[in-house]
Amino acid sequence: MLKKKTHRRRPTFLTGSDDTAVSEIFTPPKHRSHSTVINQWHAFMAYYLLAIMLFAFLTNEGNYTTMKKILSYSVVVAVLACGFAESASASSCLGNCGTLGADGVVTAPPNGGDYQYVSTDGGAAINGSSFSSYVTDSFSVSAGDKLQFFVNYVTSDGGAHVDYADVTLRPQIAGFDYIKLFTASTTPAGDTVPGFGQEDLAAGVVLDPASTPIIPGAPEWSALGTSSGTCYDDGCGYTGWISVEYIFTEASTYTLNFGVANIGNTSWDSGLAFAGITLNGKPIEGGGGSTVPEPATLTLMLASLGLVGALRRRNKKAPTA
Known part of the structure; x- marks a missing residue:
């Protein structure tokens, strides 16, 4: 026996009426498409900062001043990278x-x-x-x-x-x-x-x-x-x-x-x-956003790694007391 159904009308997003609840489902606000990729980028940047801190520790023999500089610059890089992610649109x-x-x-x-x-x-x-x-x-x-x-x-x-x-x-x-x-x-x-x-x-x-x-x-x-x-x-x-x-x-x-x-x-x-x-x-990409860095962000990350090396060289050349 068929299940009784209620009367149904044509959805307003197809008739041209102004029904925000329905129309937003088929044409969702732009911010909805950002959530997945932003969460992925936040996790990625957390791992990135941890990696930089570990690299700084291993290559600078625990020099606190140099490590502090490296971490400060790395935070700036992470913030800029997340800014690039904010401008992306993911599925x-x-x-x-x-x-x-x-x-x-x-x-x-x-x-x-x-x-x-x-x-x-x-x-x-x-x-x-x-x-x-x-x-x-x-x-x-x-x-x-x-x-x-x-x-x-x-x-x-x-x-x-x-x-x-x-x-x-x-x-x-x-x-x-x-x-x-x-x-x-x-x-x-x-x-x-x-x-x-x-x-x-x-x-x-x-x-x-x-x-x-x-x-x-x-x-x-x-x-x-x-x-x-x-x-x-x-x-x-x-x-x-x-x-x-x-x-x-x-x-x-x-x-x-x-x-x-x-x-x-x-x-x-x-x-x-x-x-x-x-x-x-x-x-066309549509798989929910990639966790692989985009070229511009990758450039920033490589620049920060270069900074680690530069600070390390400078630290070695600095006169000792």
């Missing part, structure tokens, strides 16, 4: 995001390997609905650059109860508009992609195939949690992999936002798999 997740290989109805993506996903199972709950969103690292583009990726929408919902997914370019520079690249809507008849009742895709977006009906049936996919292998009504199923391409018309900086929404309840979940995100054929 982030709100709700349920993850990585899988071929699993159930979702095969390996066309580019091979694993894929990432967002799922309403275990998503962020707001007003009896469930949402999840994944945001890539920021990246800069020039006019003529080509963005490409693959998506696969999976839903256990159906009938009159519509779940949604979308992919949007979010500008990081004031004065630029959001760019809608992909939409999907659970529907018992017609095409699932592009999603009905949603914002039109931006001019220049190329989907292959251009429109996609659902491949019907109760979809088995572990990202759906307990909804895997279930079907509420006609409209459940999956789309298969769809190619999305977009050529930029002007230079700017963006993040790429993948979102999925289950409106009106937190059962009969849906998800969006995505893979192969490239700009001009090169992968």
